[in-house]
Amino acid sequence: MQPLLLLLLTCTNQVLGQNPAIKVILANKGLQYGSHVGTDWLHEKILSMNVPDVTGGVKVGVGTVRYVLDRMSVSQCDVPEPSVNFSEGNQVKTVINGLSIALRGNWHTKFSFMSDRGSFELAVFNLDLTSLVELGSDDKGHLSILSKTCSAGIGKAEINFHGGASWIFKPFVKFFKNRVKALIETQICPIVDEHIADVEQHLTNMQVSYRINCALVLEIPLINPPHINSSDLGLDLKGEFYNFESPKEPPFKALAFDLPRADGFMLSLGMSEFSFNSAAYAYYAAGQLHITVTDKMIPPTSPLRLNTSSFGPFIPQLPKFFPNMLMELEVYARETPMFSFLPDEMSLKVPGAIKAVAIQPNGTRAPLFKLNADGLFSGQVYISEGKLRGLMKLKNFTLTLESSEIGTFQTAALENGMKMAMTIAVLTPLNAKLKEGIPLPSIHDILLVNSVLKIQQGFVSIASDLEVSSPLRGHFEEGFVCPYKTSGAYL
Numbered sequence: 001m002q003p004l005l006l007l008l009l010t011c012t013n014q015v016l017g018q019n020p021a022i023k024v025i026l027a028n029k030g031l032q033y034g035s036h037v038g039t040d041w042l043h044e045k046i047l048s049m050n051v052p053d054v055t056g057g058v059k060v061g062v063g064t065v066r067y068v069l070d071r072m073s074v075s076q077c078d079v080p081e082p083s084v085n086f087s088e089g090n091q092v093k094t095v096i097n098g099l100s101i102a103l104r105g106n107w108h109t110k111f112s113f114m115s116d117r118g119s120f121e122l123a124v125f126n127l128d129l130t131s132l133v134e135l136g137s138d139d140k141g142h143l144s145i146l147s148k149t150c151s152a153g154i155g156k157a158e159i160n161f162h163g164g165a166s167w168i169f170k171p172f173v174k175f176f177k178n179r180v181k182a183l184i185e186t187q188i189c190p191i192v193d194e195h196i197a198d199v200e201q202h203l204t205n206m207q208v209s210y211r212i213n214c215a216l217v218l219e220i221p222l223i224n225p226p227h228i229n230s231s232d233l234g235l236d237l238k239g240e241f242y243n244f245e246s247p248k249e250p251p252f253k254a255l256a257f258d259l260p261r262a263d264g265f266m267l268s269l270g271m272s273e274f275s276f277n278s279a280a281y282a283y284y285a286a287g288q289l290h291i292t293v294t295d296k297m298i299p300p301t302s303p304l305r306l307n308t309s310s311f312g313p314f315i316p317q318l319p320k321f322f323p324n325m326l327m328e329l330e331v332y333a334r335e336t337p338m339f340s341f342l343p344d345e346m347s348l349k350v351p352g353a354i355k356a357v358a359i360q361p362n363g364t365r366a367p368l369f370k371l372n373a374d375g376l377f378s379g380q381v382y383i384s385e386g387k388l389r390g391l392m393k394l395k396n397f398t399l400t401l402e403s404s405e406i407g408t409f410q411t412a413a414l415e416n417g418m419k420m421a422m423t424i425a426v427l428t429p430l431n432a433k434l435k436e437g438i439p440l441p442s443i444h445d446i447l448l449v450n451s452v453l454k455i456q457q458g459f460v461s462i463a464s465d466l467e468v469s470s471p472l473r474g475h476f477e478e479g480f481v482c483p484y485k486t487s488g489a490y491l
């Protein structure tokens, strides 16, 4: 029964399996940078290491000399660059050869009623450490890390005693040396394992869902286990946006895409059309792609006002039926706006609609007409000087009369007027912002540097190097002050 169930579950999983919408590849160069950052961390950790006291006794002819080595602290350490490699079986192998540590401490001896004390220095040379960890994923889509093997060995130790009747120790030096050497040898791997367990705990507690803004949540659990080969580590993330208040699955699916490895960079990141479109859907399905345009919102300098007289040249009968009245336009998306990515070009298709009403002197809104407004925006985006930049243009815009309470009219002139209005109101400020550049986000104090963005067939790729700005700590929570929402517009 159980194997059958397991098989069934495995199969179902595969049938339902969603394609990742975000892929991340950490190249060997990235691993080397990570290990470099880790070396500094290890250096700090060893310097602040707690060394337990050593107690024992040495049998001499007429009794036992009891000794205690205490108050030991690391006074110096030299951590050479480790060799870190991706290896078979989703593993990462770290080898450190030639680590040295200098310790300082006090000694106390007791033999019968005689006691003595002093200080000592201990140097450990050529400590070799080999650690093998395995990466995987848990059922919630967290990355997981497990220490598979760890071994440590010490090449040579030197010890010097000061104070007291130090000469008495001369015969025991060799003995202490081996005792302390063995002690340190047995301490290293538990420290390493403890750290790996810490990292695992941190990964387990990590969010796989991030609030992006007031409206959006991004879900990024792993949807496949990580895959490692000799040159890189690949992660497949869900990469789907949901509406914070009313999460719903969109009526379209993530398509598979192949993220090419960018040579010479630490990291490659790919985000498919689906990811962008799920964000658009999250706004759309929650009714948040919706805005009511009133005359007050039109800049005072605009010659065209939102009133029936001003619309006379476009719709001659309008001022006759509704003379000199203010108008309101309800502008909304008829369907989900969809992004599509072609080599070096992105486009956004917006199926919109405009409902116009006249505001009568007694305040009653009279419906006038409904237009379908289909816009196609296209443009280029790229990263330069660490900022996202680009240029968008309106490629096509058509207005068609869907229904009218005031009889039919030609839309061509209105279409031109709206094209101009859209360029002034939307594209000009957007392009100004894209020209100035939008700073790239940093994630957990990791900055993307030397980044290259490329629009490819069906996805956007970013090849980048990384820079850790400060020690890695798990803080990402940011406070949002979301406006209390009465109508559904976040445009």
Ligand SMILES: *[C@@H]1O[C@H](CO)[C@@H](O)[C@H](O)[C@H]1NC(C)=O
Pocket (backbone or CB within 6 Å): 082, 083, 084, 085
């Ligand atoms: C492991 O990585 C080091 C660089 O850190 C490299 O010199 C060495 O050849 C690699 N070993 C294997 C087995 O790939």
Ligand SMILES: *[C@@H]1O[C@H](CO)[C@@H](O)[C@H](O)[C@H]1NC(C)=O
Pocket (backbone or CB within 6 Å): 227, 229, 230, 231, 232, 234
């Ligand atoms: C590692 O795997 C990827 C596919 O996941 C492949 O493109 C790449 O060539 C592989 N590298 C090696 C050295 O096998």
Ligand SMILES: *[C@@H]1O[C@H](CO)[C@@H](O)[C@H](O)[C@H]1NC(C)=O
Pocket (backbone or CB within 6 Å): 303, 304, 305, 306, 307, 308, 309, 310, 324, 325, 326
């Ligand atoms: C309508 O707009 C015209 C300018 O096109 C302006 O002169 C007129 O005062 C406006 N009427 C109302 C009622 O706002």
Ligand SMILES: *[C@@H]1O[C@H](CO)[C@@H](O)[C@H](O)[C@H]1NC(C)=O
Pocket (backbone or CB within 6 Å): 360, 362, 363, 364
């Ligand atoms: C407002 O005025 C219009 C036209 O003058 C009229 O048809 C409508 O019934 C009025 N509405 C109310 C609530 O008085």
Ligand SMILES: *[C@@H]1O[C@H](CO)[C@@H](O)[C@H](O)[C@H]1NC(C)=O
Pocket (backbone or CB within 6 Å): 374, 396, 397, 398
């Ligand atoms: C603009 O879009 C309309 C449909 O919305 C289409 O008929 C027309 O061919 C398009 N024009 C261009 C130049 O793409």
